[in-house]
Amino acid sequence: MTQEKLPHHSHGLSEIEQRVKNLENLLVEKGLVNPQAMDELVDTYEHRVGPQNGARVVARAWVDPEYRQRLLSSATDAIMEMGYKGRQGEHMQAVENTDEVHNMVVCTLCSCYPWPVLGLPPTWYKASSYRARAVSEPRAVLAEFGVELDPQKEVRVWDSTSEIRYLVLPQRPENTENLSEEQLADLVNRDSMIGVALADSPEINQKERK
Amino acid sequence: MTQEKLPHHSHGLSEIEQRVKNLENLLVEKGLVNPQAMDELVDTYEHRVGPQNGARVVARAWVDPEYRQRLLSSATDAIMEMGYKGRQGEHMQAVENTDEVHNMVVCTLCSCYPWPVLGLPPTWYKASSYRARAVSEPRAVLAEFGVELDPQKEVRVWDSTSEIRYLVLPQRPENTENLSEEQLADLVNRDSMIGVALADSPEINQKERK
Amino acid sequence: MNSTHDLGGMHGFGPIDRGQEAHFPTQWEQKVFGLTLACGMLGQWNLDESRFAREQMDPGDYLNSSYYEHWLHGLEKLLVDKGVVTATELESGQAEETSALNAVTADRVPDILGRGAPTRMDCDSAPGFAVGDEVRVKNFNPQSHTRAPRYIRGRKGIIAAYYGAHIFPDQHSVSGRKIPAHLYSMRFEFDELWGGSGVCEQGSDAGEGDKLAVYVDVFEPYIEQ
Amino acid sequence: MNSTHDLGGMHGFGPIDRGQEAHFPTQWEQKVFGLTLACGMLGQWNLDESRFAREQMDPGDYLNSSYYEHWLHGLEKLLVDKGVVTATELESGQAEETSALNAVTADRVPDILGRGAPTRMDCDSAPGFAVGDEVRVKNFNPQSHTRAPRYIRGRKGIIAAYYGAHIFPDQHSVSGRKIPAHLYSMRFEFDELWGGSGVCEQGSDAGEGDKLAVYVDVFEPYIEQ
Numbered sequence: 108m109t110q111e112k113l114p115h116h117s118h119g120l121s122e123i124e125q126r127v128k129n130l131e132n133l134l135v136e137k138g139l140v141n142p143q144a145m146d147e148l149v150d151t152y153e154h155r156v157g158p159q160n161g162a163r164v165v166a167r168a169w170v171d172p173e174y175r176q177r178l179l180s181s182a183t184d185a186i187m188e189m190g191y192k193g194r195q196g197e198h199m200q201a202v203e204n205t206d207e208v209h210n211m212v213v214c215t216l217c218s219c220y221p222w223p224v225l226g227l228p229p230t231w232y233k234a235s236s237y238r239a240r241a242v243s244e245p246r247a248v249l250a251e252f253g254v255e256l257d258p259q260k261e262v263r264v265w266d267s268t269s270e271i272r273y274l275v276l277p278q279r280p281e282n283t284e285n286l287s288e289e290q291l292a293d294l295v296n297r298d299s300m301i302g303v304a305l306a307d308s309p310e311i312n313q314k315e316r317k
Numbered sequence: 318m319t320q321e322k323l324p325h326h327s328h329g330l331s332e333i334e335q336r337v338k339n340l341e342n343l344l345v346e347k348g349l350v351n352p353q354a355m356d357e358l359v360d361t362y363e364h365r366v367g368p369q370n371g372a373r374v375v376a377r378a379w380v381d382p383e384y385r386q387r388l389l390s391s392a393t394d395a396i397m398e399m400g401y402k403g404r405q406g407e408h409m410q411a412v413e414n415t416d417e418v419h420n421m422v423v424c425t426l427c428s429c430y431p432w433p434v435l436g437l438p439p440t441w442y443k444a445s446s447y448r449a450r451a452v453s454e455p456r457a458v459l460a461e462f463g464v465e466l467d468p469q470k471e472v473r474v475w476d477s478t479s480e481i482r483y484l485v486l487p488q489r490p491e492n493t494e495n496l497s498e499e500q501l502a503d504l505v506n507r508d509s510m511i512g513v514a515l516a517d518s519p520e521i522n523q524k525e526r527k
Numbered sequence: 528m529n530s531t532h533d534l535g536g537m538h539g540f541g542p543i544d545r546g547q548e549a550h551f552p553t554q555w556e557q558k559v560f561g562l563t564l565a566c567g568m569l570g571q572w573n574l575d576e577s578r579f580a581r582e583q584m585d586p587g588d589y590l591n592s593s594y595y596e597h598w599l600h601g602l603e604k605l606l607v608d609k610g611v612v613t614a615t616e617l618e619s620g621q622a623e624e625t626s627a628l629n630a631v632t633a634d635r636v637p638d639i640l641g642r643g644a645p646t647r648m649d650c651d652s653a654p655g656f657a658v659g660d661e662v663r664v665k666n667f668n669p670q671s672h673t674r675a676p677r678y679i680r681g682r683k684g685i686i687a688a689y690y691g692a693h694i695f696p697d698q699h700s701v702s703g704r705k706i707p708a709h710l711y712s713m714r715f716e717f718d719e720l721w722g723g724s725g726v727c728e729q730g731s732d733a734g735e736g737d738k739l740a741v742y743v744d745v746f747e748p749y750i751e752q
Numbered sequence: 753m754n755s756t757h758d759l760g761g762m763h764g765f766g767p768i769d770r771g772q773e774a775h776f777p778t779q780w781e782q783k784v785f786g787l788t789l790a791c792g793m794l795g796q797w798n799l800d801e802s803r804f805a806r807e808q809m810d811p812g813d814y815l816n817s818s819y820y821e822h823w824l825h826g827l828e829k830l831l832v833d834k835g836v837v838t839a840t841e842l843e844s845g846q847a848e849e850t851s852a853l854n855a856v857t858a859d860r861v862p863d864i865l866g867r868g869a870p871t872r873m874d875c876d877s878a879p880g881f882a883v884g885d886e887v888r889v890k891n892f893n894p895q896s897h898t899r900a901p902r903y904i905r906g907r908k909g910i911i912a913a914y915y916g917a918h919i920f921p922d923q924h925s926v927s928g929r930k931i932p933a934h935l936y937s938m939r940f941e942f943d944e945l946w947g948g949s950g951v952c953e954q955g956s957d958a959g960e961g962d963k964l965a966v967y968v969d970v971f972e973p974y975i976e977q
Contacts, residue, residue: 120771123821123824124778124780126824127780127783127784127787127824128780128783128845129844129845130787130824130827130828130842130845131787132785132845133837133841133842133845133846133847134790134791134837136846136847137837137841137847137849137850137851137853138850138851138853138854138855139790139791139794139836139837139851139853140787140790140791140855141790141855141856141857141858143857143858144790144793144855144856144857144858144861145783145786145787145790146784146786147858147861147862148786148789148790148861148865149776149782149785149786151861151862151865152775152785153775153776153782156882176937192859192868193865193866193867193868194865194866194868194869195867195868197868197869197870197871197872198870198871198915199904200913200915200937208918212897215758215759215760215901215903216757216758216759216760216899216901217757217803217806218819218912226775227775227785229768229770229772229773230769230772230774230819231768231769231772232894233819234765234768234769234819235586235587235759235762235815236765236767236768236769237767237768238759238760239759239761239762239763240765240768242761242903242945242966243668243760243903243945243946243965246964251767251768252768252770258962258963259820259963260963260964261963261964261965262964262965263964263965263966263967264964264965264967265883265966265967266760266901266966266967266968266969267895267969268899268900268901268968268969268970269871269899269915269918269921269935269969269971270870270871270918270919271915271935271937271969280891283935292843296952312804314905332555333553333555333596333599334554335601337555337558337559337562337599337671338555338558338620339619339620340562340599340603340617340620341558342604342620343612343616343617343620343621343622344562344565344566344612346621346622347612347616347622347624347625347626348625348628348629348630349565349566349569349611349612349626349628349630350562350566350630351565351630351631351632351633353632353633354565354568354630354631354632354633354635354636355558355561355562355565356561356633357633357636357637358560358561358564358565358636359551359557359561361636361637361640362550362560363550363551367673383680402543402560402641402643403640403641403642403643404640404641404644405643406643407643407644407645407646407647408645408647408690408693410688410712412691416663425533425534425535425678425719426532426533426534426535426578426674426676427532427578427581428594431641436550437550437560439545439547439548440544440547440548440549440552440594441543441544441545441547443594443679443803444543444594445537445540445590445812446535446540446541446542446543446544447543448534448535449534449535449537449538449540450540450543451538452535452536452678452720452741453535453536453678453720453721453893455739456739458543461542461543462543462545468737468738469738470738471738471739471740472738472739472740473739473740473741473742474739474740474742475741475742476535476676476741476742476743476744477744478647478675478676478743478744478745479646479690479693479696479710479744479746480645480693480694481690481710481712481744498638498641506628513726525715528763528764529761529762529763530762530763530764531756531762531764531811531812531815535753536754536893537755538753538755538895539753539754539755539756539807539808539809539810539811540811551910582764583764584764585764586756586762586764586765586808586815587756587814587815587816588811588816589812590756590811590812590815590816591812591813591816627872661859665947666907666945666946666947667754667946667947668761668946670763677902682891682906687933693921719891720891721891721892721893722890722891722893735872
């Protein structure tokens, strides 16, 4: 009887692993999910789409004033020019960091994030602490990320409550006049496009970057 | 090694039982808690203080107009006249149900409750659902308790956010003109003094009451 | 502190479960009750500090645990924070240091409970508001303890009663200092708290709006004209 | 819906844990991601319904579980609520009925992802507000889905941008109907959201008030002059 009632619980799987496995089996068996389509979905966001896309957008905006202007006025189109579009990036908005303003992005209600340019969000972006605190104590949050801004610099927090997705355009680091667009893209770390980091300095040890 | 690290975990106690047992042992060993004093505290609120106290207050207010007046104007003193006072009843306020107004009491922030007249609160009074809903959907809550009021009757919800403790003075049921004060007290169920029930009718099967 | 203890107006908890009536379903709850009251009588903390200690439980754990687990969390935290026991002692359950404090004995319990802990105080200043005044609760969001629930912040109402000056819990919970603050009962119309017909009719609480009012005790520093 | 998913301004969660970087720490999370997207492509529900399904998780469980447990909860709920699988099938993991729906095949995935699901719509009416207008978010507390977080309700701000009309999620999540609503970016000064010097200095967020603003996307039905 016990074996009949718990037919799948004998493989050393945790409760949630078993629950997901049962669900997958059911959905495949009913023809509702195609395993190859699932693999394609996972592979797309685990390996192909990621912050390297956003970094190329940012680097181009740094070197090409007209592109920067298009990015700030029509981000969705400007990003599509670079080949990035679709799910969770249907309506993009770029927000530019300047000497006067620093921008950071959060989704307090769930975890909205611009997939086509940044890939899937990091765990901390989805966690309660960041979602709770980014809007109510942004300077303390930035300090935890190691970012200490001039108190005279305005901090703007963008809460992604609609289908608009925000990309922070970080400030171009100093002493990068001689770098190529590709070299510049290497300085654009993911967190700088969420607004919880600055772009890397060219001197920084490349291995320290995320 | 395992036995040394988990010296007390071999008696079939749950984790929390073990945690409480350890704490009790520690506090008694350090002379911070006297076991007889603990027994006295538990016995007081488990067996001696309870809603029978409040019921006597209510019944007296029903039969004695001057006492009713004192109860409504100076509840702490009026209740002390009946011998009930102290912890969680230092500052009492009585709120009277009438043909126009029905009162109910909640503590949304913790579970404040008038111990000297009602004893310790029932589990549902301390639970998230009651604390969340009493202030935002009181009629739906009352309906779950089986109380359907005339929509023309005003419902007042009292959220106990300070050290003031509220006692609802329920309406005297009909056809009770010939009952004694003691018989009337038998009709005053606990929930009617929280405001999620009415006082019992004299016809009701006494066993159904709480 | 905006945490999950502040439950007024929250959704998703389902119907009220009236099934459990015993005060102490099992013995450990009874012991936590007794230990909490007995330790409170050591005089090392006040009731507002107890409430704040319980509120500082992890927000998810607070909702997922029972009432006396909140008390147990608060008691353990206060015992260690106030230096009554050490973290090591708490962990091991074995006493390592003697305490200068003395347990309250059983014979003193009835008198201590009977006296309670009145919070009414004298106050030099006159109350700033009178019954009938229309006032608004300030919008403030302290990380420390407050007895102004979120659902009344920023909302208007009428002073319905004046209760005298009482110990101000926001200060009492942090410093232990007993500062008097005038205390009022404030009446809020239901629609002021929860919105009228609203932007989306489905499942709105606002349908309840007729002939409903919520009375909340507010300390004078919470409110403004 | 006022539940624990609405986290803006909540306290007690401690520092941000940056330790975990893998998108899918273990295989089940990866599978939940893939199953959720694949099932979404069956066209039986929309993204707002997905969000609402996740929000309806038990409030304590929501906080005490990981991100993909929210997704799993939402997926299971939608599959059953929409009649795609039966509760018995979900429980047993064994198919009992055949389905008329057909799985999306791998070759169609890139195109579907590339198209996404734009929410911009034509709208007959002109926007009611212009950039620079001072407006206030209504105070409303629906038990149904809304994208107006609690911390902006009742608060004033300035229209900072107009984004065109988009599908109104409060309606879309309940009925599936695509009703256009004008969408704005609204700028809130920090002190308007969280209070100024406040009533109790200790640990107040308000100390951060200088040179801080929060921008929130708001649909026109949320706001009023």
